[in-house]
Amino acid sequence: MPYTCEQIEERMVDYLDGKLDEKQLRQVKAHLEACTTCAENLALQKAWLDQTIPLIRNDPERIAADNLHVSIMAAVKQAAEKEKNTAAEDESREDQARILLPWYRRLTTRNVLTTAAALIVLVISIQVFAGLYQSNVRTGDPTNDEMAGILAGDGETSSLEYAEEMPFDSDRDDINDNDIGIMGEEGTDTSMPAIIDDGRQEELPELDLFEIDWQVYSGFLADLPVGGSLFSQRDPGETQPVPTTQETDDPDLIAPDDPDADPTDESALIDSDIDFSEDPLQALTLIEQAEAIRVLTREGPPAETLLMTFWNESDTAEAWKNLYMMSQTWPYRSILYQMPAVNAQEQLYEELGAELTDEIFIDIDLSRWEIILIRIGE
């Protein structure tokens, strides 16, 4: 069977690499003899590789200056210094209407608490929050005192009013040293919930994804100025407008659903359908979630805007489910954004007028997502 033009195109790369076997080669050549279009295209591509490319590669401007690495390092040091100073300023400020960045500074693999005990602590503390929110009618933020009370297990504030659905699967054994924990230095992070030691050994039922009211959730999405869905990558072919500042349609580095992406790739994200009744949500690690809740429930009065950035690292849905449920009970509008890493900040600044920061976290697992949780006052 002689090759079609389309098949020639498919094999062009290999042909030019000299990687076709004899049989393929013969068939390609046969087609090229008969087809001037393809022959012309081949000639162009050959000229590109053989003539144009060397010209571009040998451009003297393309060679780095000898001392570039020195000036780069100087700039790195300067940037680091500047950040240390601003971080110090931030911490000394009473005003909580600020962008929460500092706790990321503590992210190192060494600091991650990975013991089972730590997990249980987190599970219990999150459970408590869930119980608190769901069983009490609240119109405002729980006070810090109340929270502290619950966490300390002082018996006055009930920690037994759990929601029917427990948000967690406590059998998490997939957190290892390489996960980015969000705890501070062991023993020095006073903002961590205290260990609740009341001897309870309850088994936590799994959250049933189907019972979540995803309609409510899509309601959020309808309000979102960004065209993306919450957890999935946007398919560039979809008609949803991409209200970003860039004009790219790059489906991978920039984010949206990539029909070409390797489905076995661990860091590949889920189907772009906003049908969350299907599981595969990318989720925060348990620890990250706990930290998110800690921060969001204990920091700042309702009317403020908090900005938090998460890296999407784990592949269980549990943490996200829980976070979502948490967000339902907050007295302010919560928006869970998923935006391409490279333009996330810009997007946000445009919409919120939030203070510009050039923090970008890059995950070695080549995760492309940055999820931004925004709490905005009524």
Place this chain on the structure above:
Amino acid sequence: MSDVSENTLIKQASQGDDEAFASLVELYSSRIYSVCFSFLGNRQDAEDCAQEAFIKAYKAISKFNFKASFYTWIYRIAVNSCHDYRRKYQKVVIHSLDQDLETEDSSVSMQIADDNPLPDEIALANETKELIHQEIQALPEYLGQILILRDIEELSYQELADVLNLNLGTVKSRLARARKQLMEQLKEREQNAVKTRQKTDRSARRSERR
């Protein structure tokens, strides 16, 4: 530098050893500069962008978990930085037919139809480079980056797959698309240049007759 000692450098750097990070910068700055130059087209922007990439790397190095190579990691940061940089500081190059018809610019195979002296080889080469750069920038980003990383920066297919988080098949098919589209753009440019020259010739002939 062997892998072992590079890993040592990385570990030291993530523990705050600036000298170690400086060594990493020294090892990789040339390559990162080159890729930035290929994306951005001029030395100043490339230097600025490379700098930004290393600043980001510095801030994130404690998160490096050795699952991929440092090379892949820093490259990815650089490519991201290039995209960012282009959006922030460089105007989008819109490949417009009207533009071509109005300029006296021509494809590299045509002479410039005006009263300037014939370009010598260097000028022609510069014009080619500028032209090619414009055409690459006119490609959609996700194709342009493949073309740059493979054809100009000569990354292996596997490295490309790692940096861009694609499978090998996708890398190759996108490369095919990128090259094809670039060729089409170049052909179009040449056709427009022909039209321009024909218009110029015709109007020149008309004015001669008067």
